[in-house]
Amino acid sequence: MCEKHRSEDVQKARPRVVMSRRTLLRGSFTTLGLAAGGVLFSGNPAQALDIYNPFSGYQITGTWQDHLDSGSLGGIDYGMGVGTALPAAGAGVVTNIPDNGTGGHTVTITHSDGYRTQYMHLSQFLLANGASVGKGGIVGRSGGAVGAPGSGSSTGPHVHWHLITPGGTRVNPLNYLGGGGGLPKTSTEQDGVPGPVMWQRTQNWLRIQSGYTGPIDGVPGTNTYAALQLNMRNWGYTGPLDGVPGTNTWAAVQRLSAAHGYTGPIDGVMGPNSWRGFSRFINQDQWD
Template sequence: MQKNHGSDDGQGGRPRIEMSRRTLLRGSVTTLGLAAGGVLFSGNAAQALDIYNPFSGYRITGTWQDHLNDGSLGGIDYGMGVGTALPAAGAGVITNIPDNGTGGHTVTITHSDGYRTQYMHLSQFLLANGASVGKGGIVGYSGGAVGAPGSGSSTGPHVHWHLITPGGTRVNPLDYLGGGGGGGLPKTSTEQDGVPGPVMWQRTQNWLRIESGYTGPIDGAPGPRTYAALQQNLRNWGYTGPIDGVPGTNTWAALQRLAARNGYTGPIDGVMGPNSWRGFSHFINQDRWN
């Protein structure tokens, strides 16, 4: 798959790294607690930030994990033709950074509480520095053609998108959606990148609340109550072990059976990997679990 991205670590406004994305979950309770507990996501901040995904109709050509694997600070690439209008993910104030290192022409939108979204590899800026923009307002036009002005190190037409916290950490904006981008819970990006995170677990908790009597918080941080409700629900998918809130191979094998009804084609071996999580997330992204 062509990723269509360079390192996207332009020099202007370069954020510092405080911690890395946790490795992919493999069924360990300890690992699940750390990764899904949201080391870059508190739950509350997302609800206060009024952003949405203006690129949901475009194909992801480089996932967050792809960027980390390539040594980048992280980002999401959406493939689109040069000159595509780029809507603001949320209201804010514009800062344009021409020729921002490998990121090329970069527009920064400073939102409430100091959060910033950035789009990289633009072919054209539209608004002046200091201008205010409303959510959905056009801030510039996409670029990314190899060698074109503003493309930086891009290897193909696309836009690169990421979010920077007030503390200066670059994070995945898809983990922060939900404050005002539409009713209910946001969709999880796990369906595309196969990496489980807080939004996936929020949606899972809401599913379990609706179907299995889960009464804990919808916070994206699974613990024994979430896992016990999951085990109870997975009785429908062949789970025969105890309802003890401690997931193991039998729990994950049952979850893979559910995922197999939603596009997963791998083995039912109780070892969750990217394809298992994608199939499950296809199920959990259904509107009825919003």
């Protein structure tokens, strides 16, 4: 389908799910919420979990080795302001542990294969015990201010993240990311067809740059589009941040796409070539 035949109304609808062979091989069904965070890859379990790093946009203030050197069982600290939304690294079932010793308020996400993700030093729990959460769903808010409720032994605002194996061993979650990395690359760069992986990467980009706090689920809605409109201020968009994208929103997206190889008209009508340029941008490693 050529550019001029793609109507704006198509962009307002839920994106069409297209599962290419490449997408299937990357295990992207989980981005649609069809799995609960189980093992997707055979072989080495250290690269098997369907989890991603939800804190890649923040500075590491305490490495795994730093924790071991200080006598801790291990963890990674990411500096962030108190009240920052904490997305689930993978789908699972939530358990909240108030005042968990030195860890303070702790949220645990138990994945379907028995692995557990834990975040420590929270200022607020947002889901009830036993609630199910999808990958990217917000489970709580960060804390860590000295002496504040839920901070435990924290000496400054941050979140502490670690993973626990089914056997109870604490391990570095960065060694267990699905496929050995973060989010998969989108095939939209090749076929020009927007799908769930492209939108998942878009949501993660908007989380890092534009304050998006919704799930990283590959299904854009009002919050995704509002964050997109906010970001598109950098590309000439001057309309409302209403989460209802129209011609002006998509014209700004095309200007971004033009910086990444798109050579078509800036007419606010997205088509395969517009999406290819956008996806070349969104496939950058920094948005993994």
